[in-house]
Amino acid sequence: xxxxxxxxxxxxxxxxxxxxxxxxxxxxxxxxxxxxxxxxxxxxxxxxxxxxxxxxxxxxxxxxxxxxxxxxxxxxxxxxxxxxxxxxxxxxxxxxxxxxxxxxxxxxxxxxxxxxxxxxxxxxxxxxxxxxxxxxxxxxxxxxxxxxxxxxxxxxxxxxxxxxxxxxxxxxxxxxxxxxxxxxxxxxxxxxxxxxxxxxxxxxxxxxxxxxxxxxxxxxxxxxxxxxxxxxxxxxxxxxxxxxxxxxxxxxxxxxxxxxxxxxxxxxxxxxxxxxxxxxxxxxxxxxxxxxxxxxxxxxxxxxxxxxxxxxxxxxxxxxxxxxxxxxxxxxxxxxxxxxxxxxxxxxxxxxxxxxxxxxxxxxxxxxxxxxxxxxxxxxxxxxxxxxxxxxxxxxxxxxxxxxxxxxxxxxxxxxxxxxxxxxxxxxxxxxxxxxxxxxxxxxxxxxxxxxxx
Numbered sequence: 001x002x003x004x005x006x007x008x009x010x011x012x013x014x015x016x017x018x019x020x021x022x023x024x025x026x027x028x029x030x031x032x033x034x035x036x037x038x039x040x041x042x043x044x045x046x047x048x049x050x051x052x053x054x055x056x057x058x059x060x061x062x063x064x065x066x067x068x069x070x071x072x073x074x075x076x077x078x079x080x081x082x083x084x085x086x087x088x089x090x091x092x093x094x095x096x097x098x099x100x101x102x103x104x105x106x107x108x109x110x111x112x113x114x115x116x117x118x119x120x121x122x123x124x125x126x127x128x129x130x131x132x133x134x135x136x137x138x139x140x141x142x143x144x145x146x147x148x149x150x151x152x153x154x155x156x157x158x159x160x161x162x163x164x165x166x167x168x169x170x171x172x173x174x175x176x177x178x179x180x181x182x183x184x185x186x187x188x189x190x191x192x193x194x195x196x197x198x199x200x201x202x203x204x205x206x207x208x209x210x211x212x213x214x215x216x217x218x219x220x221x222x223x224x225x226x227x228x229x230x231x232x233x234x235x236x237x238x239x240x241x242x243x244x245x246x247x248x249x250x251x252x253x254x255x256x257x258x259x260x261x262x263x264x265x266x267x268x269x270x271x272x273x274x275x276x277x278x279x280x281x282x283x284x285x286x287x288x289x290x291x292x293x294x295x296x297x298x299x300x301x302x303x304x305x306x307x308x309x310x311x312x313x314x315x316x317x318x319x320x321x322x323x324x325x326x327x328x329x330x331x332x333x334x335x336x337x338x339x340x341x342x343x344x345x346x347x348x349x350x351x352x353x354x355x356x357x358x359x360x361x362x363x364x365x366x367x368x369x370x371x372x373x374x375x376x377x378x379x380x381x382x383x384x385x386x387x388x389x390x391x392x393x394x395x396x397x398x399x400x401x402x403x404x405x406x407x408x409x410x411x412x413x414x415x416x417x418x419x420x421x422x423x424x425x426x427x428x429x430x431x432x433x434x435x436x437x438x439x440x441x442x443x444x445x446x447x448x449x450x451x452x453x454x
Contacts, residue, residue: 008037044265086291087273094273104183104191111224113197116252122155123286134189139164139179141172142196206243224250241270248275333432335393339385387411
């Protein structure tokens with residue numbers, strides 16, 4: 001996500017931090033690098049101009065010039081302005097959905113075809129049922145795209161929410177009204193309406209969605225936009241904002257975009273807060289958008305808080321506590337424990353998902369590694385452990401040549417793969433000892449040994 005921008009800005013930040021004294025010359029040079037990085041990331045030119053102007057003004061201010069560490073103070077200015085561009089100045093309340101209405105609260109999803117609207121409806125429904133315990137109903141008013149209604153039904157089933165079946169022969173406004181009546185009669189808290197998209201903006205599309213809005217009076221009208229559209233995303237967002245009273249934006253496909261300028265431009269252009277960001281194709285791959293934390297990630301400072309939250313949702317807390325208790329009482333970290341760690345890493349999005357939230361210095365260690373290969377390697381290690389007997393998992397030291405050949409055959413790999421897995425298990429065992437003694441940073445630096453190709 002935003003890889004090129006992050007790499008360039010991380011270098012600038014490192015240079016800035018090292019400056020004991022700021023002058024007009026070195027400040028101008030740093031701002032020039034930031035400007036080029038933003039433009040290369042497809043950030044809209046008006047947004048770049050405004051951002052650079054605000055940073056330059058504050059860079060020459062007393063708070064920065066008079067600071068004991070002016071370089072670090074300037075980094076703080078850049079971070080704050082970056083966050084403000086994405087909506088931090090609106091306050092955290094702006095990113096939250098509004099449910100202050102008589103149930104059901106109607107959420108209308110708008111956007112072009114192919115931006116991931118239908119999948120986002122499923123992700124949002126899953127989020128609302130899981131995080132806010134809402135009873136959710138979904139409905140599709142897309143009567144133009146083949147199989148659009150069936151697609152939403154499938155996604156809704158996967159998300160574990162109710163779906164209102166509509167007919168492609170009905171009119172969108174009639175479908176929306178019928179679904180709203182059904183939601184009221186069956187005591188749903190939220191109704192999410194998936195609307196039809198087009199390959200481009202046209203008058204008929206805008207009239208239809210405006211009529212839908214008038215018919216159901218949604219409390220939230222969310223504009224779904226593909227972050228990979230770059231400059232086009234800004235133009236589309238502006239048009240939708242002029243046609244509809246938007247309340248927020250959902251950015252999709254942030255995980256697949258190396259430029260990602262839309263994340264910095266759309267809010268500035270529309271004035272509407274970015275409420276959610278799609279960070280993976282999975283149904284749980286929707287995050288509440290936090291401008292300050294996104295700014296940290298863009299500047300290469302990582303998002304440890306997001307990592308902690310992800311761990312809270314996916315990691316088996318009881319298993320982690322049992323392992324900690326076991327190690328503190330002198331127990332040995334065995335291959336059963338190793339497999340649990342591998343499984344939990346996979347549930348957090350694999351190595352790429354884990355490293356994507358770490359500060360730049362950890363990401364740099366993996367920038368030349370093939371993450372797909374690394375994740376396949378992790379799954380292969382799980383397969384090798386599954387081919388072992390309970391005794392072998394508890395006491396890896398008994399695994400000699402004959403046992404290795406049997407395990408390799410059972411897992412469908414070469415004996416060398418078994419040897420490599422055992423070697424990496426020993427590295428993890430060493431890490432656990434460091435973690436036990438409080439050496440978290442040592443443990444993190446050791447993680448690169450777990451990744452093939454590094």
